[in-house]
Amino acid sequence: MARFASKLEGIETLYTFNDLVLLPGKSYVEPREIDLSTYAARGLRINLPFISSPMDTVTGSELAISLAREGGLGILHRNCSVDEQVEMARRVKRAESRIIRDVVVVTPDTTVGEAYRIMEEKNIHGLPVVEDGDRLVGIVTWRDIRYSDRGLRVSSVMTPRERLVTASEEVSLEEAKQLMHEHRVEKLPIVDGEGRLRGLITFRDISLKGRYPMASRDEDGRLLVGAAVSPFDLERAKRLDRYVDLIVTDVAHFHNENVIRAAAKMSREISARFVVGNLGTREAVLEVLSRIERVDGLRMGMGSGSICTTSVVTRVAAPTLYATIQAADALDELGLHGEIPVLADGGVRNTGDIALALAAGASAVIMGNVFAGTRESPGRLIAIQGKYYKEYYGMGSARARAKRAGLDRYSKPSKDIDEGVEGWVPYRGSVSDVVGELRAGLQAAMGYVGASRITEMWEKARFAYIPPQGSLEIKPHDIFIPG
Ligand code: XMP
Numbered sequence: 001m002a003r004f005a006s007k008l009e010g011i012e013t014l015y016t017f018n019d020l021v022l023l024p025g026k027s028y029v030e031p032r033e034i035d036l037s038t039y040a041a042r043g044l045r046i047n048l049p050f051i052s053s054p055m056d057t058v059t060g061s062e063l064a065i066s067l068a069r070e071g072g073l074g075i076l077h078r079n080c081s082v083d084e085q086v087e088m089a090r091r092v093k094r095a096e097s098r099i100i101r102d103v104v105v106v107t108p109d110t111t112v113g114e115a116y117r118i119m120e121e122k123n124i125h126g127l128p129v130v131e132d133g134d135r136l137v138g139i140v141t142w143r144d145i146r147y148s149d150r151g152l153r154v155s156s157v158m159t160p161r162e163r164l165v166t167a168s169e170e171v172s173l174e175e176a177k178q179l180m181h182e183h184r185v186e187k188l189p190i191v192d193g194e195g196r197l198r199g200l201i202t203f204r205d206i207s208l209k210g211r212y213p214m215a216s217r218d219e220d221g222r223l224l225v226g227a228a229v230s231p232f233d234l235e236r237a238k239r240l241d242r243y244v245d246l247i248v249t250d251v252a253h254f255h256n257e258n259v260i261r262a263a264a265k266m267s268r269e270i271s272a273r274f275v276v277g278n279l280g281t282r283e284a285v286l287e288v289l290s291r292i293e294r295v296d297g298l299r300m301g302m303g304s305g306s307i308c309t310t311s312v313v314t315r316v317a318a319p320t321l322y323a324t325i326q327a328a329d330a331l332d333e334l335g336l337h338g339e340i341p342v343l344a345d346g347g348v349r350n351t352g353d354i355a356l357a358l359a360a361g362a363s364a365v366i367m368g369n370v371f372a373g374t375r376e377s378p379g380r381l382i383a384i385q386g387k388y389y390k391e392y393y394g395m396g397s398a399r400a401r402a403k404r405a406g407l408d409r410y411s412k413p414s415k416d417i418d419e420g421v422e423g424w425v426p427y428r429g430s431v432s433d434v435v436g437e438l439r440a441g442l443q444a445a446m447g448y449v450g451a452s453r454i455t456e457m458w459e460k461a462r463f464a465y466i467p468p469q470g471s472l473e474i475k476p477h478d479i480f481i482p483g
Contacts (some may be wrong), residue, residue: 047071054228280318304347328361351441394420
């Protein structure tokens with residue numbers, strides 16, 4: 001066979017979300033009973049397999065908070081300064097917790113004006129007052145300062161130590177609630193035997209816990225959150241490390257010698273879970289796993305994203321469904337499938353696509369477009385002819401590249417070409433509404449397959465190929481739908 005003609009011999013067919021359906025299977029469960037809990041990274045459990053993309057029109061702290069409360073997880077974008085990204089992570093961690101560890105404090109000689117500013121800026125209503133770094137001497141609340149002279153010192157308006165209600169680390173939620181109720185206070189400082197501040201329990205946090213029973217939380221009851229970094233930006237990763245549960249590399253082509261080397265170093269210097277990507281092939285996954293000591297998850301898919309022009313520009317692609325299967329099989333070979341989660345990233349539009357991704361071996365999906373349309377995404381909202389839309393653009397688009405701070409995913413210094421587009425997506429309402437629809441749709445899909453949990457999707461779901469003409473038949477057809 002001629003040298004180049006042979007390249008066409010036995011070439012692979014790449015199936016995408018559009019090409020496949022799942023065959024029905026016998027079911028023993030009702031959709032509402034189906035368990036959707038899964039892992040976002042090794043050992044990091046979440047209650048729903050929905051993760052939001054690290055893009056500046058998708059995941060800021062507001063969306064990350066709402067999504068984690070519903071049971072999913074947000075990955076904070078990095079199209080901002082390190083300080084801004086750290087602040088987003090801290091906001092998520094402060095949103096609720098059993099014990100707040102990262103307590104914002106003031107000293108006795110802080111002015112009332114300054115305390116007021118801190119409370120407004122951080123959206124908190126009480127500040128423990130400390131001396132020598134962490135020795136608790138009082139607490140100052142919104143009520144204490146609201147009508148006080150801004151020039152006064154906090155020491156003259158605070159509740160002093162001797163009148164404070166405090167508790168030790170061992171206090172249970174019930175006891176804390178009881179104490180706060182008895183003494184009519186909303187904040188309970190946690191102190192050690194030497195009177196040093198170890199944390200803070202707030203009434204608001206305790207009451208929120210009951211409100212979001214599905215929330216994805218860490219051991220301290222705080223919401224889970226991830227953050228994206230460039231594999232070359234070790235400083236950013238280190239700064240974020242203590243505030244986030246997982247660090248996700250954000251690079252269009254992870255299977256690159258320099259990237260792998262940089263990521264290997266990063267994996268040794270951070271303690272948060274480490275998810276790498278994006279990757280597209282089995283060889284890439286095997287090499288990455290053999291060269292990076294600690295990989296806690298794989299972000300799979302290249303070229304399927306709804307805003308992505310990589311494949312238009314380069315004709316290179318590893319569509320998400322294909323890439324997911326490649327990773328799942330590579331992990332299977334090593335006996336690691338199920339231990340290291342595969343995250344299917346890009347091109348996921350609806351619950352049918354999510355079901356296909358899970359059937360292909362994914363533990364969860366990463367979605368940009370779907371979440372960009374929610375109320376909590378940071379993008380602008382506009383009305384066009386009576387309909388609402390939210391702004392959405394690719395991280396490799398001219399728009400994002402112009403804004404980009406620091407080291408880059410797609411752009412200069414390594415590339416001179418845009419690999420993403422910008423536009424508008426329909427407004428979809430709150431994250432809670434969108435997640436509710438996704439959950440119900442996915443449970444229905446799994447019900448048809450006969451899978452009562454995601455690991456059963458891996459075993460039971462069977463694919464079938466549907467030719468393009470066939471795809472038309474399995475959508476609504478021969479009916480006029482106004483809209
Ligand atoms: P969806 O389809 O959910 O895809 O909107 C989101 C995912 O697309 C990736 N991404 C990009 N890919 N050029 C690309 O080739 C870009 O400008 C771009 N921006 C984001 C990313 O993996 C995201 O999660």
